[in-house]
Amino acid sequence: MPIEKEKLLSVEPARIHEHEHLVLEGSDISGHWNRMFEQRVLWDYTPDLLGKITALEGGESLGWCYQCGKCVGVCPVDVVGDYGPRKIFRKVQSGTDLFTSDDLWLCTTCMNCLRVCPKEVDMVKIMPAVREQAMLEGNVPAELQDAFEKTAKYGNPLGEPARKRADWTRDAGVEVPIVAKTGKPVDLLWWVECYPAYHPRGKEAARALARTLVALGVDFGIIGIEEKCVADSQRLAGEKGLFESLAEENIKTLRNYQFRRLMVTDPHAYNAFRNEYPRYGGSYEVVHYTQLLAPLMSKIEWKKELRYKVTFHDPCYLGRHNGEYEAPRAILKAIPGLELVEMFRCRQNGYCCGGGGGGMWLDGFNTQHLRERLSERRVREAVEVGAEVLAVCCPFEVSRFEDAVKSTGNEGKLLVRDIVELMDEARRAA
Ligand code: SF4
Numbered sequence: 001m002p003i004e005k006e007k008l009l010s011v012e013p014a015r016i017h018e019h020e021h022l023v024l025e026g027s028d029i030s031g032h033w034n035r036m037f038e039q040r041v042l043w044d045y046t047p048d049l050l051g052k053i054t055a056l057e058g059g060e061s062l063g064w065c066y067q068c069g070k071c072v073g074v075c076p077v078d079v080v081g082d083y084g085p086r087k088i089f090r091k092v093q094s095g096t097d098l099f100t101s102d103d104l105w106l107c108t109t110c111m112n113c114l115r116v117c118p119k120e121v122d123m124v125k126i127m128p129a130v131r132e133q134a135m136l137e138g139n140v141p142a143e144l145q146d147a148f149e150k151t152a153k154y155g156n157p158l159g160e161p162a163r164k165r166a167d168w169t170r171d172a173g174v175e176v177p178i179v180a181k182t183g184k185p186v187d188l189l190w191w192v193e194c195y196p197a198y199h200p201r202g203k204e205a206a207r208a209l210a211r212t213l214v215a216l217g218v219d220f221g222i223i224g225i226e227e228k229c230v231a232d233s234q235r236l237a238g239e240k241g242l243f244e245s246l247a248e249e250n251i252k253t254l255r256n257y258q259f260r261r262l263m264v265t266d267p268h269a270y271n272a273f274r275n276e277y278p279r280y281g282g283s284y285e286v287v288h289y290t291q292l293l294a295p296l297m298s299k300i301e302w303k304k305e306l307r308y309k310v311t312f313h314d315p316c317y318l319g320r321h322n323g324e325y326e327a328p329r330a331i332l333k334a335i336p337g338l339e340l341v342e343m344f345r346c347r348q349n350g351y352c353c354g355g356g357g358g359g360m361w362l363d364g365f366n367t368q369h370l371r372e373r374l375s376e377r378r379v380r381e382a383v384e385v386g387a388e389v390l391a392v393c394c395p396f397e398v399s400r401f402e403d404a405v406k407s408t409g410n411e412g413k414l415l416v417r418d419i420v421e422l423m424d425e426a427r428r429a430a
């Protein structure tokens with residue numbers, strides 16, 4: 001229940017004046033709800049609902065929120081809706097049960113709120129913890145449940161057969177070594193992940209990366225049909241059990257092969273291998289493909305100038321979550337002819353494509369709650385800076401942004417390209 005207006009107005013006027021100078025002096029910068037000299041009417045709140053969240057492992061920090069509001073301005077979901085940790089806290093405090101609320105599924109775990117929060121309220125831990133419980137009670141959007149079931153059954157959220165996982169290599173135009181067949185140790189074991197292995201646009205970028213690795217003489221191999229989804233996004237969407245079983249299986253698979261470094265195409269896989277798998281016994285030297293390629297740019301023989309004005313979208317799980325902002329930009333700056341322009345929201349304050357934390361599988365659900373998709377908002381921002389190409393380096397993003405280019409009427413104005421596709425284009429003869 002919200003506080004009744006009369007109760008807010010019941011403070012004696014003289015005492016308000018007494019307090020006002022503290023506000024002007026800067027001794028108190030709190031909102032009007034704190035300018036009360038009487039106790040808050042706590043019986044109008046529902047502390048049990050907040051307590052249910054803070055009692056969960058990972059949910060504790062929601063209780064630390066002191067309503068400063070810094071988080072709302074940077075929350076990508078609030079830009080296209082009505083959201084942010086401060087609003088979630090207030091809703092829970094005044095009667096919303098987050099475990100059954102649709103709000104539970106809108107957070108993309110992008111981490112921008114945590115970046116600015118003085119109290120370290122951590123939605124990247126709170127949301128998965130609450131979602132896990134909500135799932136156990138059967139409260140999960142149908143399209144997300146479908147992705148979970150496909151991941152459990154087929155080892156990938158697209159529901160594709162495991163035997164087809166390496167089929168993309170056939171049209172790469174170069175030989176892609178599969179370590180199970182060659183039986184040789186490699187310097188770089190490439191963890192391809194699901195969208196580059198199965199999605200039509202992901203496969204194109206995977207082929208471009210394979211050609212680039214071969215051209216650079218990199219000693220690499222892929223795992224092929226034994227590889228399964230790393231399931232980090234499923235974990236963040238609440239399916240911790242599925243994540244754990246796949247982590248154990250993938251770590252067991254990796255034990256069969258000899259390699260020095262693990263290279264990933266997907267920032268979510270990067271996050272999982274770097275920050276989550278070590279807890280389950282899998283510790284590796286992990287590189288994102290942009291980190292591998294950036295120092296090798298001087299070795300590339302370019303054949304063509306690309307006369308594009310390009311802007312770059314920072315993936316949340318490469319940038320904010322893992323601190324890599326430079327490698328993708330170094331590649332784009334090295335490609336001859338490209339002009340790089342930045343969008344207003346970039347680097348630490350980069351906008352989210354909407355695909356993180358399970359959002360990849362919640363587009364239908366989200367359209368019922370948001371004015372537009374986050375990917376659509378981002379495409380408009382790219383068009384606003386005059387970009388002809390929106391460059392990405394996360395396999396979720398090519399298809400998300402290409403859909404958004406169509407739905408915002410920007411077809412013919414803006415191309416979406418993986419960074420390695422741009423490299424491949426400039427490296428090959430016209
Ligand atoms: S920034 Fe942190 S403390 Fe401030 S309102 Fe947001 S969650 Fe609460």
Ligand code: SF4
Nearest residue numbers: 075107108110111113
């Ligand atoms: S993690 Fe991102 S989407 Fe979720 S509440 Fe924070 S800023 Fe908003």
